[in-house]
Amino acid sequence: MAVEKAEERRLRADAQLNEDxxxxxxxxxxxxxGADASLKAIAKEAGVGIGxxxxxxxxxxxxxxxxxxxxxxxxxxAAPELLATEPPVRALRTWMDLFIDYMATKHGMADALPAILAAEDGLRMRTRDLLTEAGRGLVSAGIEAGEIRPDADPSDVLMALAGITLIAGAPSQRPLAHRLTDLLLAGLRPPRT
Known part of the structure; x- marks a missing residue:
């Protein structure tokens, strides 16, 4: 009996690894x-069979x-992990880069996401709330350290990042996205007195 339970746990761990x-x-x-990427190629890259x-x-x-x-x-x-290992502004800048990568994946799924988001009541707003909270932790840490202006609003930061990805979301536009993100971060700094 104990052997069977240990085997089940191992299988669940294997299944989780496959899913990841x-x-x-x-x-x-x-x-x-994009959303029409080959499922067979995805399975192959993951090292599993299509089944x-x-x-x-x-x-x-x-x-x-x-x-x-x-x-x-x-x-x-990633937000609290970055804050645990980097100064607040560097953590925020790294998270901004991760956000741009996230949006590139989301844009790739753009054809299919509207139907999914419509079918999953509240998913869009829950996602926005989760991302805003993650950004809030980073912005608050920067404000507390005196490196981000006290009136910085995490929702505004998120919207500005989303705007950057609309303008420069393609992988070939990554240098432009980095420059625009640097400008955004400069605007978040406290004014010099």
Whole structure:
């Protein structure tokens, strides 16, 4: 009996590892190729068979939704991790770069996301709230350190970042996105007296 339970736990861990690899591969594929990326290629890149992909994500839409949720969770989790290892402004700047990567993946799924977001009541607003809270922690730490202006609003920062990705969201435009992000960060600094 104990052997069976240990085996089940190991299988669950293997299944979780497979899912993690599938979601990482899907995020890259959707960012590069869009929502119509080959599921077979995603499975291959993840090191699993197509049957494993379909057992976990029976439809393309389920894979896209899971990728969207996973990428959101990863971006939100990065904020406190960055604050634990970097000064506040550097943590915020690194998170901004991660946000641009996140939006590139989201843009790759743009054709399929509206239907998914419409079907999942409140998902769009929950995502925005999660991202705003992650940004709030970074902005607040910068304000507390005196490196970000006290009137900086995390929602405004998020909207400005989203605007940057609309203008320069393609991988080939990454240098422009970095310059615009630097300008945004400069505008968040406290005025010199």
């Amino acid at each position: 690899r599938l979601l990482e591969a899907a995020a890259r594929a959707f960012a590069d190729e 494993t992909l379909y057992r976990r994500f029976p439809t393309r839409e389920r894979l896209i939704e899971a990728t969207y949720r996973n990428e959101t969770a990863r971006l939100c989790a």
